[in-house]
Every structure is written in C-alpha cells, then in structure tokens.
Amino acid sequence: MKSAALILGTIAVGASSLATVGVDARTDRGGEMLPPIAFCFTPDAPPELVAQFNTDFYGGGGERFQVGSPWPNGGFQGVDLTYSFPPDGLFLPAQGSPDMSGPNVLNAALTAQFGDEATWKDLFRQVFDRWEEITGNTYTEVSDDGASWPNSSGNSNRGDIRIVMGGIDGGGAGILAYNFFPSNGDMKLDSAHNFSTGGTERYFRNLIAHEHGHGLGLAHSCPQNSTKLMEPSINASFDGPQIDDIRGAQVLYGDRFEPNTGVSGAPNINGLVVANQASFIEPLTLHNSGDTDTFAVTLEEGERLTIVARPLGGSYASAPQVGINCGTPEVDMAQEELDLRLELLTSGGSPGEEASENGIGLEETIMAAEPGPGSYRIRVTSEGGSGVVQLYELEILLENDGLLGELNGDGCIGSGDLSILIGSWGASGVLADLDDDGTVGSFDLAILLGNWGAGCGG
C-alpha cells in the first residue's frame, strides 16, 4: 500500500474526489491515526479548502507537530537514505484523482527553469543537508535505473526517495507536489508550475523541505500562521524547518548525535569548539524523560571548561483542527517539556561537577571547571517534566591562557616572537611586556626564552 502527501494550490476539484486517492489508516507512535497521504497547499489556497483536506486526511488531529511512523531503523536515531532522479520519459501512473499519468519530465524542466542541472540539484542538496543537521539522517544521491515508479527503498539500483515531475491537476492555482510517507518517501512535483518563479530559491527549498518532511513521517501542523514548515500551505517567510518541525523530526529520529547514551563511544565535540570563544551545538534534543545525551571533550593542561545546557523552543501558538478549521490556538510550552540536568564526568562515567538547581525551562551551567588534562564526558539528562521532546543547545566555552611569549600568532614560540620582543625593547603598553611591569626588558626576554619551542609540536 502506498502512502503519499500532496502539495496543493487552490484546487479546482472537490475534496470528495481527492478522497478517492488510496488511503489506508496508519497508527503513529502515540496511537493517533494518521492517513498515508498528506496534501499540501500553495499560499493562495482557500483556508476552508485547506481545512477540509486536513480534516479528511488527518482526521482533525491534535496539537503541534504531527508525526507518523519513521523509516525502518529510525526511531530516535538517524537513518541512511539515498535519493535519485529517474530518467525523463519514465511513465508515472496516476496515484488517484486528480493526479494524472504521463512521462517524467523533471530533469529537462528543472534545468530549463533554473538554468542548469547543478543549480537545481544543489538546492535539493541544501535541503537534505539541513535535514542531516537536524536528524542525523544521511542523504546520498545515487543513479536511478528507471524502474517503475513509485518503487523505492531497499534497492541499490535507485534511491530510497525517487523524485519525479509530471502532471498532477493541470496547473493554475492547483496542486504543487505530493510526497509519500515512509517507508516509500517518493516525491512528485507538478509540471504545470515554474518552481524558479518568485525570485527566491527559498520558496523551492521550502517546498522540497516540506515535501520531504512528509517523507520523514511528518504530517501538517496548525495553525497556518507562517511560522512552521509543515503548515498546510507552503510559504517562504522563513528558511527551512522551524522549531515545531525540528521537534517533530527529532521525535522520530532524535538529534544528529543519537544514540549517544553511554560514556563509551560518546561523540567528541572538540572539533565543534573554538578555544576562548563561545561555541554553540544545536539543535539537540532529549526525546523523553528517560533519554540521556553524552558527549566527549578533551582538555589540555590549564584549560577551563564552561558548559551551558539551555532549553530552547519558547512557546508558540498551536491548534488542533476542529471540523474543517484549525481550532482556537493554545500555547505550546515547547521550552518547558523537560527539566534539564547537566553533568561533567570522567571518561569512565565517575561523577564530577553537576548542575540541576534551576527549574524547568531554565538553563543549567557548570562554570569554569578545571579538572585537569584528559578526556571527559558531558551528560545531559532530565529530572522532571513529562514532555516527549525537549529541544536544547549546548554552549561551550573552552578557555586557556595561551602561551606566554606567543606574539606573532603562529602558535609557536620561536625566532619570530623574539624579533618582536627585541624590536619593542624598552616600550610600554605592548604585548611583549610579558611580566606586565610596564617595560619590555630582560625579564620578558627570560620568560620568552624559558618557553622557547612551546607549541611548536614534535
């Protein structure tokens, strides 16, 4: 059984005819029923029509992000997916009214619209790169053998996600695209539209990102107020997945480091940190009260580590669908799902410093820890709250005092530094006054010579 999601514009057909598209009931992780097909809309789609579709196909489902089932092997961890562009001319059978059968025209059409193949393929790449950063999924473009469509995952001759273009509803203010839910994931764009119009690549990226959101297992999210990628109607007032979309995707796949529960095998974050300046690692998530996120960090002699675990998400309007309309928005306290607890442990997991005094929605800080050189573990857990997903970031400040006598910025104390010191002999208020006595002199020279060769490597 196929499952698909359609992007619609102002459609000329009644919801009843679209309801003939093959729909079978699915159960999401929380036990709510989601359909296999998600219809999406252009900005000028009449609200009552959008609402009717959502009621018909999503059962008037509940608040905030709406999740179905992830890809096999997903479920709080990323999955490795491939995508491909089948050859033009491949026959695309209609997936139900109003979809039309006909040949694939994607390659020639997008090249005509964007100027060359590299340009439009790069836009797809940008979309998948962003979903990689959010979920830990990987996306690899592969060739496509032209097998019958839709026909997807689990075959090395074509992508898990096969992206095509053909007629859907004849154009005008109509359907833009549709996308199958996991574990099919295929995407069809409507050939009646020019996707490079509007003067912005963002619109096309958001369309593709939205469609693949369905391909990840996300349904639409209400209200339609231009704050969420997965709102029923596409818009370009922001770029890519927003808070609600990120939370939804991370409910299904976790953040990009998952599963990082144990002290052994914890991902090392040194490569993400620049010494002596605040570095931010996000978007991270605890997907429920039992989740543990562990990171490795290596400290050198004299380095101090400040860690902040900061819940994100704020609060925003969220509405269930009632009848054919999005219901009255209520406030979703995204930042207050779980009360964060932060620890700095030895590499073996023995307790070190800990921060948990602040309440739910507030950050926790371990300030200027200096446990000595070695490998350590940063662990984030929760100690309260009952939410299913707490979005957060780590702010890391790794401080060191640098090398006394390092004057020319090459990180190594040598002749270049000596030249600078000699050149400023007798001067005051300069870096070469290493002992801060007000004048560059013999004591400063002694310090520099004492550190000769430091930082220069083996």
Ligand SMILES: [Zn+2]
């Ligand atoms: Zn959609």
